[in-house]
Amino acid sequence: MKPEQLRSSRWFAPDDLRSFGHRSRMMQLGYAEEEFLERPMIGVMNTWSELNACHGHFPERVKDVKRGIAQAGGFGVEMPSLSVDESFTKPTSMLYRNMLAMEVEEMIRSHPLDGVVLMGGCDKTTPGLVMGAITAGVPMIFLPAGPMLRGHYAGKVLGSGSDAWKYWDERRAGAITDEEWLGIQGGIARSVGTCMTMGTASTMTAITDALGLTLPGASSVPAADSGHQRMSSECGRRIVDMVWEDLTPNKIITDAAVQNAATVAMATGCSTNAVVHLIAIARRAGVDLSLDDLDSLGRTTPLIANIRPSGKDYLMEDFYYAGGLRALMKQLAERLDTSCVTVTGKSMAEGLEGAKVYNDDVIRPLSNPVYQEGSLAVLRGNLCPDGAVIKPAACDPKYHMHEGPALVFDSYPEMKAAIDDEHLDVTPDHVLVLRNAGPLGGPGFPEWGMLPIPKALIKQGHRDMLRISDARMSGTSYGACVLHVCPEAFIGGPLVLLRTGDTIRLDLPNRSLDMLVDDDELQRRKAEWTAPAPKFDRGYGWMFARHVTQADKGCDFDYLEAGFGSAAGEPDI
Numbered sequence: 176m177k178p179e180q181l182r183s184s185r186w187f188a189p190d191d192l193r194s195f196g197h198r199s200r201m202m203q204l205g206y207a208e209e210e211f212l213e214r215p216m217i218g219v220m221n222t223w224s225e226l227n228a229c230h231g232h233f234p235e236r237v238k239d240v241k242r243g244i245a246q247a248g249g250f251g252v253e254m255p256s257l258s259v260d261e262s263f264t265k266p267t268s269m270l271y272r273n274m275l276a277m278e279v280e281e282m283i284r285s286h287p288l289d290g291v292v293l294m295g296g297c298d299k300t301t302p303g304l305v306m307g308a309i310t311a312g313v314p315m316i317f318l319p320a321g322p323m324l325r326g327h328y329a330g331k332v333l334g335s336g337s338d339a340w341k342y343w344d345e346r347r348a349g350a351i352t353d354e355e356w357l358g359i360q361g362g363i364a365r366s367v368g369t370c371m372t373m374g375t376a377s378t379m380t381a382i383t384d385a386l387g388l389t390l391p392g393a394s395s396v397p398a399a400d401s402g403h404q405r406m407s408s409e410c411g412r413r414i415v416d417m418v419w420e421d422l423t424p425n426k427i428i429t430d431a432a433v434q435n436a437a438t439v440a441m442a443t444g445c446s447t448n449a450v451v452h453l454i455a456i457a458r459r460a461g462v463d464l465s466l467d468d469l470d471s472l473g474r475t476t477p478l479i480a481n482i483r484p485s486g487k488d489y490l491m492e493d494f495y496y497a498g499g500l501r502a503l504m505k506q507l508a509e510r511l512d513t514s515c516v517t518v519t520g521k522s523m524a525e526g527l528e529g530a531k532v533y534n535d536d537v538i539r540p541l542s543n544p545v546y547q548e549g550s551l552a553v554l555r556g557n558l559c560p561d562g563a564v565i566k567p568a569a570c571d572p573k574y575h576m577h578e579g580p581a582l583v584f585d586s587y588p589e590m591k592a593a594i595d596d597e598h599l600d601v602t603p604d605h606v607l608v609l610r611n612a613g614p615l616g617g618p619g620f621p622e623w624g625m626l627p628i629p630k631a632l633i634k635q636g637h638r639d640m641l642r643i644s645d646a647r648m649s650g651t652s653y654g655a656c657v658l659h660v661c662p663e664a665f666i667g668g669p670l671v672l673l674r675t676g677d678t679i680r681l682d683l684p685n686r687s688l689d690m691l692v693d694d695d696e697l698q699r700r701k702a703e704w705t706a707p708a709p710k711f712d713r714g715y716g717w718m719f720a721r722h723v724t725q726a727d728k729g730c731d732f733d734y735l736e737a738g739f740g741s742a743a744g745e746p747d748i
């Protein structure tokens with residue numbers, strides 16, 4: 176590409192009144208013409224906020240990125256982007272993933288940007304940034320926030336999320352003191368960076384890496400490591416060259432790249448949220464990835480990353496020291512299409528050169544996996560005709576075949592009150608069900624799917640049971656939890672017809688989930704059902720409810736998907 180072909184030149188080059196205005200405003204910002212004319216203008220899209228604990232280092236990293244951009248002859252501008260933090264957002268950050276995607280797309284479209292560096296990592300920021308930038312279509316590179324350091328308290332290693340759930344159950348059982356609980360609270364998140372289990376953040380940054388959208392292996396670099404700063408400035412240098420090479424996302428995100436990303440996700444023991452986000456990302460790129468595609472990869476891909484919660488022992492910091500994602504991908508190379516081009520402009524194979532496993536208990540060889548299969552499975556049946564997902568590797572195998580009576584809750588508060596009732600009539604064979612917790616019912620598809628074990632059972636020593644919902648669950652969660660039941664109850668999916676006491680049958684080897692209620696009875700119940708009132712009368716939620724797709728389609732807005740209406744245009748005046 177030549178300087179006069181730069182997108183930003185359309186703003187700055189013409190000798191007309193509008194361009195005079197753009198140039199004079201750049202000079203108002205303190206820049207001389209030689210600093211910005213005929214140089215790639217790079218938007219550094221920063222999802223930092225003072226309430227995003229995982230992105231606390233981004234203000235410093237922006238400086239590293241801009242240093243790299245300047246070194247390569249570009250002009251970097253920071254573009255604050257919706258922060259979508261996982262730690263504080265109610266009812267759920269998932270409500271706002273698409274809002275971030277829209278913001279990114281529109282900010283790129285409406286500004287003189289030739290390329291973008293996307294700074295994200297906390298769960299929804301990764302898919303939100305990537306989805307928006309795919310549609311905008313300018314060269315992009317993703318800069319992963321990086322995992323935080325291992326958690327630590329009183330000689331114990333603590334894993335994000337997973338150990339919060341675990342020790343919360345111990346506390347409910349009366350097994351730990353208030354002082355210990357406070358110590359865990361202070362020790363479980365002790366540096367900047369994203370959750371350091373293989374939760375949604377680490378899953379989604381690994382997927383982005385495997386798609387070819389990060390510098391090779393960048394997703395494994397811990398946030399607090401000085402290598403993270405060097406990776407950041409390298410992102411800045413590289414994006415400038417990507418602009419000159421016109422290396423746009425459609426040249427990177429191909430069918431094969433999506434397949435690579437899904438395979439890597441399965442091998443890492445990915446978060447169930449990967450299903451929703453990867454389908455949404457793929458659909459933005461015009462790739463039709465289905466739940467069944469993911470199920471067949473789940474059946475055939477060995478889980479080789481021994482990282483919690485699916486793995487037993489290790490965390491993301493250990494994964495980095497063991498060689499990181501490049502080493503894992505090298506182990507998997509025979510199952511990947513390594514000819515795919517990455518943001519480096521080179522093939523994935525070249526990006527994997529020299530990668531090595533330094534600890535084969537953390538990154539296992541294919542001959543000694545943590546599990547031969549089972550990162551994810553997709554179920555179907557009369558409870559979930561459009562699918563539901565479960566993480567076989569993260570649940571007690573005794574639940575892989577299970578039949579038991581349903582105990583149904585219509586809302587989170589109803590469920591919470593019952594769970595804490597020590598006299599609740601519940602046995603370990605019961606199946607806990609929460610409904611009205613999907614994309615429209617939640618609203619926003621909250622992470623309520625790891626329903627707490629009832630106190631009555633906790634006190635008897637039980638720590639797992641079969642649970643079913645139309646919610647998602649945190650990637651750091653575990654247990655026999657069936658999630659994303661689709662279509663959701665709130666819009667009249669069959670889950671809404673289930674009643675307490677009905678028998679539920681899960682047959683995981685055959686991928687089925689059914690309620691043992693005959694069709695006539697289900698028809699009768701369906702005739703009695705009336706649709707609930709919508710959750711929103713105005714604002715963003717109103718728009719969300721009208722346009723969000725169900726879980727099997729990725730929960731994007733229908734009007735943002737590739738192929739909807741005419742191609743995305745750009746302002747030409």
Ligand code: FES
Pocket residue numbers: 229261262296297298335368369370374376
């Ligand atoms: Fe940000 Fe987990 S809370 S990644």
Ligand code: MG
Pocket residue numbers: 261298370374375376649650651
């Ligand atoms: Mg999470």
